[in-house]
Amino acid sequence: MxxxxxxxxxxxxPENTMSAFDLGLRMNADGIETDIRRTKDxxxxxxxxxxxxxxxxxxxxxxxxxxxxLSAIDLGLRKGPQYRGERIVTLDDFLSRFSVPGVMLALExxxxxxxxxxxxxxxxIRSGYTITSFDYGSLLEVRKLSDSPRLGYLTDDxxxxxxxxxxxxxxxxxxxxxxxxxxxxxxxxxDKGLSVRAWGVADYGLMVHCCLNGA
Numbered sequence: 713m714x715x716x717x718x719x720x721x722x723x724x725x726p727e728n729t730m731s732a733f734d735l736g737l738r739m740n741a742d743g744i745e746t747d748i749r750r751t752k753d754x755x756x757x758x759x760x761x762x763x764x765x766x767x768x769x770x771x772x773x774x775x776x777x778x779x780x781x782l783s784a785i786d787l788g789l790r791k792g793p794q795y796r797g798e799r800i801v802t803l804d805d806f807l808s809r810f811s812v813p814g815v816m817l818a819l820e821x822x823x824x825x826x827x828x829x830x831x832x833x834x835x836x837i838r839s840g841y842t843i844t845s846f847d848y849g850s851l852l853e854v855r856k857l858s859d860s861p862r863l864g865y866l867t868d869d870x871x872x873x874x875x876x877x878x879x880x881x882x883x884x885x886x887x888x889x890x891x892x893x894x895x896x897x898x899x900x901x902x903d904k905g906l907s908v909r910a911w912g913v914a915d916y917g918l919m920v921h922c923c924l925n926g927a
Contacts, residue, residue: 713923713927714742714743714816714909715740715741715742715743716741716742716743716744716745716816716818716909717732717733717735717736717737717739717741717743717744717745718745718913719732719745719746719747719760720732720733720734720735720736720744720746721733721735721736721739721741725788725791725795726767726787726788726790726791726795726798727760727767728746728747728758728759728760728787728800728801729787729788729795729798729799729800729801730798730801730809731788731795731798733746733801733806733809733810737810737815742815742816743815743816743817743818743840744810744815744816744817744818745817745818745820746758746806746817746818746819746820747759747760747820747822748803748819748820748821748822748823748826748830749774749775749822749823749826750774750775750823750825750826750829751774751775751777751778751779751782752775752776752777752778752781753778753779753780755778755779755802756802756803756804756826756829756830756833757774757779757782757800757801757802757803758800758801758802758803758806759774759800759822760822764785767787767790768785768786768787768790769790770785774800774823775823779800779802782800783799783800785799785800786798786799787799787800803819803830803833804833807833807834807837810839811837811838811839811841812838812839813838813839814839815839815840816839816840816841816842817837817839817840817841817842818841818842818844818864818909819834819841819842819843819844820843820844820845820866821843821844821845821847821850821851822845824847824850826850827845827850827851827853827854827857828853828854828857830843830854831843831854831857831858831861834861835858835860835861840862841861841862842862842863842864842884842885842909843861843862843863843864844863844864844865844866844885844887844909845865845866846865846866846867848865851863851864851865851881851883852881855881855882855883859882862884862885863882863883863884863885864883864884864885864886864887864907864909865878865883865885865886865887866887866911867886867887867888867889868888868889868892869888870886870888870889870892870893870894870897871897872897872900874886875897875900875901875904875906876904878906879904879905879906883906884905884906884907885906885907885908885909886901886906886907886908886909887908887909887910887911888908888910888911889910889911889912890910890911890912890913890914890918890921890922890927891912891918891921893908893910893921893922893925893926893927894925895924895925895926898925898926898927899926902926908926908927909927910922910927
C-alpha cells in the first residue's frame with residue numbers, strides 16, 4: 713500500500729500549496745498527489761479546478777491568467793489566517809523540493825496539450841513517480857516520447873476490457889474510482905502487471921474498502 717496525500721494534506725491546509733505538501737509528509741504519507749495545469753504564459757503550475765472560484769473566490773482560470781497574475785492571489789486565507797500568503801506553486805519548484813528518494817509522486821495532467829512539457833520536467837527527477845490523467849490521449853503522448861515513465865489512467869471503467877487496453881498501450885497503472893474496487897478486478901489487473909491506485913477515497917469507510925480490495 714502507498715498512502716498519497718491528496719493535493720497534499722488538503723483537509724487541513726490549502727490544497728496544492730507548499731504548506732499542504734509539507735504537512736502531508738509530516739503526517740507520514742508515503743507520497744504526494746498533485747495536479748498540473750499551464751498558465752497563459754506557459755508556466756506549469758499545480759492547481760486542480762477548472763476555475764478559481766472555489767479556492768480563491770474570484771472568476772477566471774489558470775489558463776486565462778499569467779503566472780505573475782496568479783502569483784498575486786492569496787490561496788491560503790480562505791483556509792485560515794495561519795495560511796495567509798500561500799501562493800500558487802510551480803511544477804519546477806515542487807519537483808526541486810519534493811522529488812527526493814523515499815517520496816512517491818502522483819502527477820496528474822489536468823490541462824490539455826501539456827503532456828510533453830510535463831515529461832520534459834519530470835524525466836530526470838530522483839523520486840519514484842507516476843504520471844496520471846483522466847485524458848487518455850495525454851498519457852499516450854507521453855508514452856510516444858519515452859518507454860520509461862510510469863503512466864496511470866484515472867477512470868470510471870474498472871473492467872477487463874479497460875485493463876486489457878491499458879496493458880496493450882503500455883501503461884503501467886489503472887486508477888479506478890474507489891467505490892468500484894473489487895478484489896477480483898484488482899487481482900486481474902495485478903496479474904496483468906498493473907498497479908492499482910484508487911481515487912476518490914473520501915472517508916474512512918472507503919479507505920478500508922480499498923485496503924480489503926487490493927488497491
